[in-house]
Amino acid sequence: MRRFGIVAMVLWLSGCHAGETGDTIAQPQDTMAIGEDIYHKFCFSCHAAGVAGAPMVGDKDAWSMRSAKGSDLLLLSTMEGMPPGMPPMGLCMACTEEEIKAAIEYMLAASQ
Template sequence: MSRFVSAALVGAALLVSGNAFAYDAAAGKAIYDASCATCHKTGMMGAPKVGDKAAWAPRIAQGMNTLVSKSIKGFKGTKGMMPAKGGNAKLTDAQVGNAVAYMVGQSK
């Protein structure tokens, strides 16, 4: 019984912290290539270029949940803007998360 309770508590803690979703960076590459590269390869609209560690470091420090949330909902900052789902409303939240995971992985 105590193992079950421990597992339940760990699961609840993950849900509360928002880290229950595991992002798939490998699957995110295809989404990046199709929907994100237009801006994140060139820096269009102030997008941080993939691989630019200095530009990504403060964003990565905010945590994946914040990055994914801003990517899903859209975000306007002082240096640019991110349209909701990169302007591709057909993307699922999971696909956006995977694409963000891919970009983060390439930019650490």
């Protein structure tokens, strides 16, 4: 029984490694890391200090109002922008939809 457990463990570990070199499905930690990176490169300039009325990261109340809209609407308004304060794509013109989504998720998670 014990031996079986070890074999299963080895198989499981090797399976994980195979996954890393192939097409991996993004894990939640990866999403957070990507989001954090983009946030610090593009969104931080406004969302850290609340420039032009931007909801500040860490301001729970400001973000609970926004997140009540639902993640689809937040994604849409981030990609299209909210004139005059919020620029389309949060200025990350090369970002993919997934990356913008990750940045929003990071800001929401950091504001709870």
